[in-house]
Amino acid sequence: MSRTAPPSPAPASFEYRLEHTPVGVVVLDPGRRIRAINHTARRLLRAEAATPGTALLDLHPPAARVKVRWLLDAAENAVDGSAAMVITTLFGSLVAKVSLLDDDGYCLMLHALGETAMTAAPADEAGRGRLLKLPLLRNGATELIDIDQVACLSAQGHYAEALTAQGRFLCPLSLAALGQRVDGTVFVRVHRRHLVNLRRVRQAQRQDGRWRLMLDDGQTLIPVGRDKVDLLRRLLAL
Numbered sequence: 001m002s003r004t005a006p007p008s009p010a011p012a013s014f015e016y017r018l019e020h021t022p023v024g025v026v027v028l029d030p031g032r033r034i035r036a037i038n039h040t041a042r043r044l045l046r047a048e049a050a051t052p053g054t055a056l057l058d059l060h061p062p063a064a065r066v067k068v069r070w071l072l073d074a075a076e077n078a079v080d081g082s083a084a085m086v087i088t089t090l091f092g093s094l095v096a097k098v099s100l101l102d103d104d105g106y107c108l109m110l111h112a113l114g115e116t117a118m119t120a121a122p123a124d125e126a127g128r129g130r131l132l133k134l135p136l137l138r139n140g141a142t143e144l145i146d147i148d149q150v151a152c153l154s155a156q157g158h159y160a161e162a163l164t165a166q167g168r169f170l171c172p173l174s175l176a177a178l179g180q181r182v183d184g185t186v187f188v189r190v191h192r193r194h195l196v197n198l199r200r201v202r203q204a205q206r207q208d209g210r211w212r213l214m215l216d217d218g219q220t221l222i223p224v225g226r227d228k229v230d231l232l233r234r235l236l237a238l
Contacts, residue, residue, distance in 0.1 A: 024110035027101075032056050032072060035105065044094060044110045056108075059157045061170055071098055072106060131181045136162055136169040143169075148186075151200040151215045152222060153178055155193040163220060190232055191225045204238055 024041030028034060034054045042050060050059060056072075057065045067085070074083035081100035095111040133144040145164065152163040155175040162171050171178070179189055187195045196213060203214040211224035211232065224232055232238070 021111055024108075026056070026108040026110075028056055028072075028106040028108065030104040032106065041108075041110055044112060061156055061159055071096060074098075075100055075106065129181070130183065131178070134162060134171060135173070136164075136171055138169050142172075147182060148197070148199070151197050151217070152220065153182075153187070153195040163215070165217075188228075188232070188235060190228050191223050194222050196222055198235060201236070204232070204236055 022040040022044075024044040025036075025038045026034060026041045026045075027036040032055060034050055034052055034056060036052065037050055045059060057068055060068055071083055071085055074085075075081060075098040082098060084095065084097040086095055097109045099107045099109075101107055131147050134147050134150055136143050136145060149164050150162045151165075153171070153175060154161045154163070156170065160171040160173055160175045160178055162169050173181075175193070175195065179187075179195055182195065186199060187197055190196050190213065196215075200216045201213050202216045202218065205212045205214060205221070210226075211229055213222045213224060213232075214220065215222065
């Protein structure tokens, strides 16, 4: 007896997708600091560490702050107290709409565009295996470089900044995710904001009881957290 394949499910209707599209919500005080934020907004903005009192602009790299500031300013000057725009981030496109609240605060709503499912948490980035190449935003494109060309990775809002021989460039991964995917015997978390490639360390300096690492460019100094000193001394035989 021949078997027929089950029919493919019909694509979801626009109404269904609209009803089930995750919506990120951020409530800001009049000073544009976070008053409340939902879980979806944290995922869409890659802002897992955002807490009440954090300035919204501080969650974005300098190049993106101009757009975010413009959106908030536009809502303040609009007749109906609202403004919207499509924001292209390193992770995809978002529709962002801002409405003024009665207390002069703001309500920011975020919708992901396209078919991309936003159900996976950013922490899933840490489970994708060891990084061989690092994606960097450079000259409007994503450039891939060998991970061993990176001297240091530093937190930059909800992204990371990579220091290379060619300069500093933005990486579309959080420092927490990078810490799970680089070789932990080479890249060491010497500070809550810095992962350092120990092969690129030239000097270890101690001044007033605090340790710092000078990288092989002869200029960059990276602070060492007090809770990381013992680990660092063991790794560098200090």
